[in-house]
Amino acid sequence: MQAIVMTETGAPEVLVPHDVDEPRPGDGQVVVRAEAIPVLYPETMVRAGAYPFPAPLPAVFGFQAAGTVVELGAGVDPALLGARVVTDTGGFGAYAEFVVTATDSVAVIPDGLTTDLAAATQMPGSVALALVAAAAPAPGETVLVEASATGVGSCLTQLCAARGARVIATAGGAEKARLARKHGAAEVVDHSVPGWADQLRELLAGNTVDVVFDSIGGDSLTPLLDVVTPLSGRILSYGWLAGAPAQLGAVDLILRGLTLTGCAGTAWLGEVARQRPAALEAAAQGLLTIGVDSVLPLTEAAHAHRKLENRTALGAVLLRP
CATH class of the missing domain: 3.40.50.720 (NAD(P)-binding Rossmann-like Domain)
Structure with a gap:
């Protein structure tokens, strides 16, 4: 599958497109086919080395994704198969066509909220x-x-x-x-x-x-x-x-x-995670409006990081695998 790999800390150019193996779910995990990946300002700081990267490099980059559950691991509720969800990956693995994640890190997207807007709203x-x-x-x-x-x-x-x-x-x-x-x-x-x-x-x-x-x-x-x-x-x-x-x-x-x-x-991060379903519901009801500045191909992850660092984005920047 196509993914963006962080080769080392540094400028946006350390985010490099690569073909990598598709992930398989373990116990209590699901695989999500990513359809919208939000590019987050804290990610730019991790990439630059201001914060430690939570996995040995090189590794697939990315904190969050939104898409459809396509595979279940052992012990997962079968009702999740085919559900549209947002997920937090714990610091890496989201800039990819398929994302593996724990079920307690996913939230189902309410009806009436697009996957793009769910991705933009989650964080x-x-x-x-x-x-x-x-x-x-x-x-x-x-x-x-x-x-x-x-x-x-x-x-x-x-x-x-x-x-x-x-x-x-x-x-x-x-x-x-x-x-x-x-x-x-x-x-x-x-x-x-x-x-x-x-x-x-x-x-x-x-x-x-x-x-x-x-x-x-x-x-x-x-x-x-x-x-x-x-x-x-x-x-x-x-x-x-x-x-x-x-x-x-x-x-x-x-x-x-x-x-x-x-x-x-x-x-604090635990409290933020607990608010995820409420944030999606608020967006679905029109109580929160998140603008989307641009949707870029996954291969343009480095360009997306430059947009955030240069403060030129007027809204969320999403990547599309």
């Missing part, structure tokens, strides 16, 4: 639902969503606006700002402009932000701390678009009465 929708559950933004509260034109950011904007919160979004450039407003942002700040925290202060006009969803990391939070609501302000840090986690110390938070929740690690 950002699940993460956003977990973040909103942890932050519990209330009607009337002010929420700051960083990088709101990304998949997770757009989902957060939609979910928080639907709960009656005032969403202030950050986005890089006019087109991404338009998308943020389309998804429910009341105001948008251009985070590509130096000193964008000053724009935020002007919008707040002396008021404060109750919840910050931080996907940028680095030093982006430092100029925001004094505009977060004292005693009840919540910061949830879940992304490292700046290349490093949020650079804050305990004193920064303690002296302002703020809380920071680090959204990473095994327990």
Whole structure:
């Protein structure tokens, strides 16, 4: 079968098309014929070497896929055969025509939701639902969503606006700002402009932000701390678009009465996984809308990674075997 193999860590060119053996299911596993494979920003960081790759190299790359179950291993419910599903592969093996995965890592796609949109929704929708559950933004509260034109950011904007919160979004450039407003942002700040925290202060006009969803990391939070609501302000840090986690110390938070929740690690990933069926159902009901920027042939995986790294994609990027 056709697959994309990561030969070593490095630039996108380390993702190379190869013919490899088709996988066979073991006990409690299924084989999925992949029809839409989402390209995820964290994958670009794994490929570049920022995070360890979870298998010896060379290996088939990819975190997630969506498609149809075509083969069952021992002990698997026969009803899954022929079902349309999304799956998480545990860090490798998804950029391929056929994907083997454990049954507890699959979720059935609801009727009325296309396989492409299910693939696009799985990661950002699940993460956003977990973040909103942890932050519990209330009607009337002010929420700051960083990088709101990304998949997770757009989902957060939609979910928080639907709960009656005032969403202030950050986005890089006019087109991404338009998308943020389309998804429910009341105001948008251009985070590509130096000193964008000053724009935020002007919008707040002396008021404060109750919840910050931080996907940028680095030093982006430092100029925001004094505009977060004292005693009840919540910061949830879940992304490292700046290349490093949020650079804050305990004193920064303690002296302002703020809380920071680090959204990473095994327990967090378990909560994200539990939200997967709810994310698909929300998309099927039209409560979450994920745009698809492009659908590329599987062989163009390296090009897809460049699109994400260059921040040129306005929506999900999918690979089609």
